[in-house]
Amino acid sequence: MQPIGIFDSGIGGLTVFRSIAEQLPGYDYIYLGDNSRAPYGNRSFNTIHQYTWECVQWLFKQGCPLIILACNTASAKALRNIQQLDMKGLDSSKRVLGVIRPTAEVIGNYSTTKEIGVLGTTGTVQSESYLMEIQKFFPELEVYQQACPLWVPLVESGEYEKPGSDYFIKEYLDEIMAKSANIDTLLLACTHYPLLMDKIKAHLPANVNVIAQGDIVAKSLVDYLQRHPELEQKLTKEGTRKFYTTTDDTSEFNHHASRFFSAPVTSEFVSVTEFGCK
Template sequence: MSSGNPIGVFDSGIGGLTVFRSIMEQLPGYDYIYLGDNGRAPYGNRSFSTIHQYTWECVQWMFEQGCPLVILACNTASAKALRTIQQQDLPVQNANKRVLGVIRPTAEVIGNYTQSNKIGVLGTTGTVQSDSYPIEIAHFFPELKVYQQACPLWVPLIESGEYNKPGADYYVQLYLDELMSQSPDIDTILLACTHYPLLIEKIKAHLPRHIKVVAQGDIVAASLVDYLQRHPEIEQRLSNTGSRSFYTTMDDTANFDAHASLFFKSALTSTYVDVRKTCK
């Protein structure tokens, strides 16, 4: 379906387009394909084994399109599937391929945003239950205290296009109140789901002005720039004709295109794929 050796960007739905946009801005010359597993979204409340299965199927499909490198622009997949893919799947089946996530790049820099050393993390139930962020952040900033809050209704609101309507404010306020009740000294809040930047203005409106709200797009993109500089053996395998292709496991591609264009901030046209047909 694609030509060359593009960088693959994967998400359970359309949220990863916020990261993809930032990656393209910082690395505009490469070829890219984006795959959203909208047909099986949301991932947030699914088990580790199911998320691994779905993510690995999508990653394998992207490998078959020629991708030497795949970015999991999905916090839930990064939290629940990345380690197994990197440590068990790739060495056996695709030792010359690379799969990266969004958690470690964020953990490496998040401590630079806080003065109180108290950080809030908003994510899906799966991301929060995995404790991936407290564990990773402790490696780089052991002095930080991390408070987490699951926001299980935010992704469905966003995927259904209801996020910009007045009714969404109730659920934004609900989860922010639950987070801030854990500590009034939180001064930095990480949006640990790539869907959440579409709610960022509502989130900021319900918080004191001194609290920083951090999205991941630019952080992950900067980390990828650094990764390719440090790994020329991967960078040299990537094609660079500037092509962009979008795929979804949702058979209603018009619906995907309409919502996805809001995330990508540009009109796009997608193609439907069934990743299960190409994976064993």
């Protein structure tokens, strides 16, 4: 088996996995959620890099020649080092891709006013990765950022559906919208945030677009595989989907993951440190 690996610090990446599986249904997949160490958003650069690289190595050991970091924080703070440093000396055909670049390539197409807001974790915002990547493709865009450090814990804990979550959702939206009256597009730069979509829209003017990443990343992956047939031909296509989590409470993971994936999820526990990842 040579499946596509999907990694996230928790369960948010399942929103991206769902879109990928819809557009590329015949492929084999392995999903790994590092739930025991989530959330990554407020951790240091070195810690995020260490955790992400451990999980990437574990997915390589499961036979994945292609891994998608379905996590904005990991894409912002770990992907570059993994691609340019950690993978030196490994099989040169292996690939690790992130979610920031494919999003930055198209986000400007959604805005009429050319002013957008980026909502993300503290780590993603502080990295300024979106500012740098969007500038490459849409230098005319004015980009405002807002860290939303409480949103991932709300989602991971399942508290986001309760009325009390509205206060924290509205608080960050008010802050980003106060930065400019011309913002007409908000990017959910965290794969957890789509589960807050209905509540986010309820606190915004009707003319503001709210963009999730799932379909964007999935379309980008379809294009990537078409442009790299040597990699695409390696991937096995039996339609299998396996789910792993680093928390030993798999029942709790399964419960929340099924909502993100919009289908029943049955996972297995794994400890990535058992594989000697450094």
